Amino acid sequence: MEHEVQRVRQAFLSGRSRPLRFRLQQLEALRRMVQEREKDILAAIGSDLCKSEFNAYSQEVIAVLGEIDFMLENLPEWITAKPVKKNLLTMLDEAYLQPQPLGVVLIIGAWNYPFVLTIQPLIGAIAAGNAVIIKPSELSENTATILAKLLPQYLDQDLYIVINGGVEETTELLKQRFDHILYTGNTTVGKIVMEAAAKHLTPVTLELGGKSPCYIDKDCDLDIVCRRITWGKYMNCGQTCIAPDYILCEASLQNQIVQKIKETVKEFYGENVKESPDYERIINHRHFKRILSLLEGQKIAFGGETDEATRYIAPTVLTDVDPKTKVMQEEIFGPVLPIVPVKNVDEAINFINEREKPLALYVFSHNHKLIKRMIDETSSGGVTGNDVIMHFMLNSFPFGGVGSSGMGAYHGKHTFDTFSHQRPCLLKSLKREGANKLRYPPNSQSKVYWGKFFLLKRFNKEKLGLLLLTFLGIVAAVLVKAEYY
Amino acid sequence: MKDGTDPFEDTLRRLREAFHSGCTRPAAFRAEQLQALGRFLQENKQLLHDALAQDLHKSAFDSDISELIICQNEINLALKNLQAWMKDTPASTNLFTKLDSAFVRKEPFGLVLIIAPWNYPINLTLVPLVGALAAGNCVVLKPSEISQGTEKILAEVLPRYLDQSCFAVVLGGPEETGQLLKHKFDYIFFTGSPRVGKIVMTAAAKHLTPVTLELGGKNPCYVDDNCDPQIVANRVAWFRYFNAGQTCVAPDYLLCSPEMQERLLPALQSAITRFYGDDPQSSPNLGRIINQKQFQRLRALLGCGRVAIGGQSDECDRYIAPTVLVDVQEMEPVMQEEIFGPILPIMNVQGMDEAIEFINRREKPLALYAFSNSSQVVNQMLERTSSGSFGGNDGFIYMTLPSLPLGGVGHSGTGRYHGKFTFDTFSHHRACLLCPAGLEELNNIRYPPYSHSMQELVRWALGSHSCTLL
Numbered sequence: 001m002e003h004e005v006q007r008v009r010q011a012f013l014s015g016r017s018r019p020l021r022f023r024l025q026q027l028e029a030l031r032r033m034v035q036e037r038e039k040d041i042l043a044a045i046g047s048d049l050c051k052s053e054f055n056a057y058s059q060e061v062i063a064v065l066g067e068i069d070f071m072l073e074n075l076p077e078w079i080t081a082k083p084v085k086k087n088l089l090t091m092l093d094e095a096y097l098q099p100q101p102l103g104v105v106l107i108i109g110a111w112n113y114p115f116v117l118t119i120q121p122l123i124g125a126i127a128a129g130n131a132v133i134i135k136p137s138e139l140s141e142n143t144a145t146i147l148a149k150l151l152p153q154y155l156d157q158d159l160y161i162v163i164n165g166g167v168e169e170t171t172e173l174l175k176q177r178f179d180h181i182l183y184t185g186n187t188t189v190g191k192i193v194m195e196a197a198a199k200h201l202t203p204v205t206l207e208l209g210g211k212s213p214c215y216i217d218k219d220c221d222l223d224i225v226c227r228r229i230t231w232g233k234y235m236n237c238g239q240t241c242i243a244p245d246y247i248l249c250e251a252s253l254q255n256q257i258v259q260k261i262k263e264t265v266k267e268f269y270g271e272n273v274k275e276s277p278d279y280e281r282i283i284n285h286r287h288f289k290r291i292l293s294l295l296e297g298q299k300i301a302f303g304g305e306t307d308e309a310t311r312y313i314a315p316t317v318l319t320d321v322d323p324k325t326k327v328m329q330e331e332i333f334g335p336v337l338p339i340v341p342v343k344n345v346d347e348a349i350n351f352i353n354e355r356e357k358p359l360a361l362y363v364f365s366h367n368h369k370l371i372k373r374m375i376d377e378t379s380s381g382g383v384t385g386n387d388v389i390m391h392f393m394l395n396s397f398p399f400g401g402v403g404s405s406g407m408g409a410y411h412g413k414h415t416f417d418t419f420s421h422q423r424p425c426l427l428k429s430l431k432r433e434g435a436n437k438l439r440y441p442p443n444s445q446s447k448v449y450w451g452k453f454f455l456l457k458r459f460n461k462e463k464l465g466l467l468l469l470t471f472l473g474i475v476a477a478v479l480v481k482a483e484y485y
Numbered sequence: 486m487k488d489g490t491d492p493f494e495d496t497l498r499r500l501r502e503a504f505h506s507g508c509t510r511p512a513a514f515r516a517e518q519l520q521a522l523g524r525f526l527q528e529n530k531q532l533l534h535d536a537l538a539q540d541l542h543k544s545a546f547d548s549d550i551s552e553l554i555i556c557q558n559e560i561n562l563a564l565k566n567l568q569a570w571m572k573d574t575p576a577s578t579n580l581f582t583k584l585d586s587a588f589v590r591k592e593p594f595g596l597v598l599i600i601a602p603w604n605y606p607i608n609l610t611l612v613p614l615v616g617a618l619a620a621g622n623c624v625v626l627k628p629s630e631i632s633q634g635t636e637k638i639l640a641e642v643l644p645r646y647l648d649q650s651c652f653a654v655v656l657g658g659p660e661e662t663g664q665l666l667k668h669k670f671d672y673i674f675f676t677g678s679p680r681v682g683k684i685v686m687t688a689a690a691k692h693l694t695p696v697t698l699e700l701g702g703k704n705p706c707y708v709d710d711n712c713d714p715q716i717v718a719n720r721v722a723w724f725r726y727f728n729a730g731q732t733c734v735a736p737d738y739l740l741c742s743p744e745m746q747e748r749l750l751p752a753l754q755s756a757i758t759r760f761y762g763d764d765p766q767s768s769p770n771l772g773r774i775i776n777q778k779q780f781q782r783l784r785a786l787l788g789c790g791r792v793a794i795g796g797q798s799d800e801c802d803r804y805i806a807p808t809v810l811v812d813v814q815e816m817e818p819v820m821q822e823e824i825f826g827p828i829l830p831i832m833n834v835q836g837m838d839e840a841i842e843f844i845n846r847r848e849k850p851l852a853l854y855a856f857s858n859s860s861q862v863v864n865q866m867l868e869r870t871s872s873g874s875f876g877g878n879d880g881f882i883y884m885t886l887p888s889l890p891l892g893g894v895g896h897s898g899t900g901r902y903h904g905k906f907t908f909d910t911f912s913h914h915r916a917c918l919l920c921p922a923g924l925e926e927l928n929n930i931r932y933p934p935y936s937h938s939m940q941e942l943v944r945w946a947l948g949s950h951s952c953t954l955l
Binding site for chain 2: 013052054055057058084085086087089090094095097098100102103179187190191194195197198199201203206208220221223224227228231267268269270276277278279353364365366371375377379380381382383384385386387390391393394395396397398399402403404406407408409421422423424425426427428429430433436439440441442443
């Protein structure tokens with residue numbers, strides 16, 4: 001393990017990954033990989049999650065292609081130095097922020113969207129000029145295997161490597177030193193990753209999870225609301241970090257909600273959901289059993305059918321759920337939707353705030369003021385109002401959590417920034433040493449005055465011409481010198 | 486602590502409750518706190534000058550330019566821009582979200598902890614505080630117990646100015662700080678050494694608390710053969726010996742050719758005499774070492790290499806003369822730890838490439854300096870190394886620019902602040918998308934079942950155009 005990481009570090013130190021041309025080339029190669037080997041990639045994702053080709057394409061591959069194109073288009077601009085506002089003291093100097101790669105970054109992927117959650121961060125890491133070690137989730141075996149097979153065929157084999165393995169290998173890997181770690185997964189392992197990173201003072205981006213609440217107001221079109229929620233909840237069989245985890249609404253709405261979700265499920269997946277090509281399966285038996293245990297003692301309004309052999313769990317809705325029961329204690333990550341009745345929006349807000357900050361928050365209402373209030377009085381990674389999931393789709397948005405749902409963010413330019421060091425630079429010349437007399441000891445009262453003048457005022461080009469300023473500087477230096485010598 | 490009660494429990498609970506009440510959110514409250522902070526600085530100027538003189542033998546001028554004025558600037562900047570900083574930032578939408586309202590909200594994290602060091606005890610405590618307050622957080626401040634004079638003022642006088650239901654100062658040494666760190670905070674801002682930085686980050690990991698760590702390292706200063714030695718000596722000496730070298734961004738050691746060293750030594754002596762006189766110990770402009778422990782540590786470093794300039798010390802006064810060491814070996818202690826004192830070792834290299842190689846073999850520093858008449862040399866140094874920040878042909882004068890953030894990379898730290906960057910550091914950037922409640926027909930394309938023709942349509946629509954539509 002140490003040997004592998006060393007090899008990648010040596011490759012980074014060679015400087016190969018830094019020129020713009022190289023980064024663009026690698027991104028283009030990645031794009032070719034996705035296009036040429038699409039069938040293999042879709043098949044791998046498909047067999048891991050029982051996902052149709054179309055779903056794998058529309059949920060994962062499209063996002064990857066979009067991200068690559070976005071990078072290719074904007075990277076030339078992003079890697080340039082950005083000048084910053086100067087003050088009187090530095091007006092004749094160059095002051096800017098220069099983005100630089102961090103070095104060797106580690107990306108630990110997740111199993112629920114095994115392709116995009118590994119490749120999207122990779123795209124930004126390459127764009128920022130780093131070397132990358134990718135550790136796909138071992139639970140999505142086929143995707144892990146295909147990534148290990150395909151990436152070396154298209155990308156630089158020393159700069160970007162795939163390391164596969166389970167808990168033991170990952171623990172070994174985390175002992176090594178990296179310049180940034182991006183981890184997608186659960187809270188428990190997130191803490192382990194950060195603790196390991198702390199030993200090397202490695203910065204981390206943690207994309208974790210939580211229970212994303214979904215508040216449905218009385219004042220809304222329940223037909224539309226339930227369609228949108230059904231789509232977001234049952235996609236990928238509920239195994240989405242930003243799926244609406246549970247519903248909060250007034251008790252009187254419960255029955256209607258159940259009815260409409262039931263109808264929508266039928267519309268989306270047919271009479272026999274098990275036979276729909278668009279409905280996925282639970283990733284493995286351990287999670288299957290875990291989700292099953294959440295149903296114990298609950299009022300199943302509809303759904304609840306399971307088949308262990310195929311790891312099938314039907315789209316399920318629970319009503320009158322007691323907040324103290326198991327299903328409300330952990331992130332569900334499955335096709336089970338509890339409805340917790342609340343008296344009103346006040347109670348909903350208190351309910352949400354009593355719990356850990358979630359990755360996403362959803363609120364459905366025609367009342368804009370109510371939506372605003374929900375947002376104002378709660379906290380979460382992100383918010384979508386009157387829909388679910390969609391804030392994930394905008395790559396101009398930073399995507400990340402807060403509190404136990406995570407730290408840091410990525411997508412689009414935010415990935416580039418995450419994997420870069422924006423280095424502040426101030427370049428002066430060795431001339432005009434006279435002006436520095438102001439700051440050198442021994443000090444005098446007039447120096448204090450002029451020091452304050454230059455430090456307290458902001459340089460505003462419109463107000464003072466360059467000439468006047470230079471004149472002032474010379475006058476100040478002369479005055480001080482005259483007084484002193 | 487021995488009787489098992491947690492001294493911080495009540496304070497933290499109180500502050501958390503205050504945060505939940507929402508009192509720190511309105512702009513008016515935040516502005517009021519910032520104004521009060523400004524009054525604290527103005528009304529207690531003499532007290533602060535005295536405390537800084539007591540702790541670090543800082544002259545009033547040095548206290549003003551390196552601590553008080555900087556804090557005042559930050560307060561003014563925050564007050565002037567608070568509304569703009571707090572505003573939601575619109576985000577650009579794509580084809581599928583054109584009809585939506587997309588913006589990023591800046592929200593306070595909640596209860597934040599600021600752990601401050603002793604070397605610039607006002608600056609490095611209050612500048613983070615300005616950002617934390619501006620961002621709407623409740624703040625726990627843990628000033629350094631080593632700068633005792635300023636600790637006293639921060640503990641006794643500062644709270645009188647701020648709303649004490651939302652702000653608290655806690656005191657103590659390493660043991661108390663360890664206990665404090667067992668609690669959950671929503672953000673931790675730490676300035677100090679890498680060793681303690683690791684302890685802070687490990688403690689933060691248990692609660693998944695995000696951190697900013699402003700650490701340190703050995704800041705290299707490369708002096709090219711092509712330059713005016715006196716000008717370079719002036720600039721390097723001033724930044725090295727300011728605050729008796731106890732500055733995280735001070736040039737730690739010099740890299741230059743033996744020929745350049747010959748020219749620099751008399752120039753450095755000349756600069757030192759000019760700044761501090763023939764008897765630097767009697768100059769009011771030279772600081773003192775903070776305490777005995779640091780003094781003893783630094784005195785031991787005087788034994789490394791050969792003393793070319795200075796080398797005197799006075800234990801009673803905690804005085805160490807502005808010193809330059811030559812013939813230093815890389816493995817000696819003075820080249821192994823961050824010096825943090827008025828000692829400047831010179832290492833010889835044969836040109837820029839060797840200097841870059843030397844620098845890149847070591848941990849990434851907080852600052853890096855390069856002096857040369859040739860802008861090519863300066864740019865090469867910049868491009869081929871990494872560091873928190875970079876100064877060409879001068880020392881850390883960039884600290885006066887709030888538009889340039891201060892922060893490390895690698896062992897010198899993570900995160901950054903100053904000006905708006907502090908506000909952003911202490912804010913959670915929350916992505917918000919408000920979709921239309923109606924227009925459901927537009928969404929039909931995303932719902933199953935996906936007929937074959939629908940699949941083809943989607944593939945065509947998304948595949949043939951640039952995927953940046955997404």
